[in-house]
Amino acid sequence: MVSYPQIDLRILLVAPTGADSRNVVNILERSGFAAEAFRDITRLVAAFADGCGVVLITEEALTIDQRTVLAHMLNSQPKWSNVPIVLITSGGAEQANGDKRRGFANRVPVTILERPLRSSTLISAIEAALGSREQQYEIRDLLKEREAILNSLEERVTERTAKLTAMVHEMESFSYSVSHDLRAPLRVISGYADAVKEDFAAKLPEEGLRLLEKISNAARRMDRLTQDLLAYTRVANGEITLEPINVDEIVEHVLDGYPSIQEARHHIRVRKPLGICVGHAPSLEQILSNLLENALKFARPGSDPEISISSARIGDHLRLSITDKGIGIEPKDAQRIFGMFERIGKGTPGTGIGLAIVRKCVQRMHGRVGLTPRTGDRQESTEFWVELELAKGT
């Protein structure tokens, strides 16, 4: 056993007669225990709060009033604590009302010792009781540790959340300033280039005009790039709510609302009905317009674009496919193509952000996106597909 000066392990005892208590304290101290005697339970209760390993009581001390005081003390213990009690009785206990626990509640760990009491019996009972008390202290320490960990975790969560919120705000003000301040000089560059072209065209040689055109184009491209980057950060950071959406309506909206798509509408076949899925309407609109614009842009040179929009149910998901018979994509590029700034092939138009936006939109709707190159009967085609959860009950 450990050393006993620790107040946690002292024995508090109540024996109404002075001789009894001196006797017991002597026995305990001789065996190396710390013990303190009280005249009644009320006085013991005051000391109990400072720490106690075992409560040792003689039966004479348990008057009806004092029983109530003791019961109240035992019930007020913290969750981890269930102090062991050693009760010394005058013997003949089994006959006494047939109550072996002497009125103690079931949860109270009571050891009953009968007189005449041998010191060795008392010592072994006290040792056993202190042993079980020590286990309670271990639990207490573990609980304290756990609480400390939980508290520090909570602090860290609060701290991180604050940091994240600050980052999102910073990101928002960054993209706001990108859209205002970064675009302004680009607009000025193309503005002046256009002004020179309009006002001085007659005085400029053809090569001069060609170079001016290059300036305008580069400025416009840079402007497009900042707009696409902004669209991407908005898609990545904006708040979205997922709800059932009618894909047919959104496709219709995209076919009507985007001038470049609208003028090619006769090349796009829609296999209705496409269905209802769970998503965020503006995000799906963004996905469809980007995919359709790509399909139109990458048509086979010299032939009209042939694009179809279809859907299929796959498990509890709706797979929405945009299939074109354009220039196609090498299987090795199929994954890379969804990355930021990835452009497959030299001299292809675009900023390389469109499909990254598509992927981000799909991720935020908890869906999947991919592409499947198909070798058909007559002509090869490319299928870009998006899988979103089906609306419940459809």
Next chain:
Amino acid sequence: MKSPIILLVEDNEDDMYLTRRALSKAGLKSVFDVTDGQEAVDYIQGGRKYSDRTVWPFPDIILLDLKIPEISGHEVAEWIKSRPEYDSCLVYILSSSGETRDRDRAIASSQGYFVKPLTAAHIETICQHFQDTES
């Protein structure tokens, strides 16, 4: 048709040049300009150095850049809207971006919102409004 008097509120020299050029190409020659929000308010009120209306005539049309020093374009537009004596004034907001929050706030306090650069089409829209209100 009476040629409208235009007040251009713009702090960027290049944008000022390009917007003035676009207005001039559309035949709008009575263009006055100020470079911050406080001057815009002074001009409209005819206060401080703008007290002489024969030199600084009250504008029919105000083109307001959003990001200007002193008082922002939004605030100037809202101030004009809150004063019934300036009801005859057509206010248009010019912005570098199509940011939704800018657009929404601008639409609530002005006749229109245009993303720069100011194009011939924008100017035609503005002139159409002006003619409609004149007749």
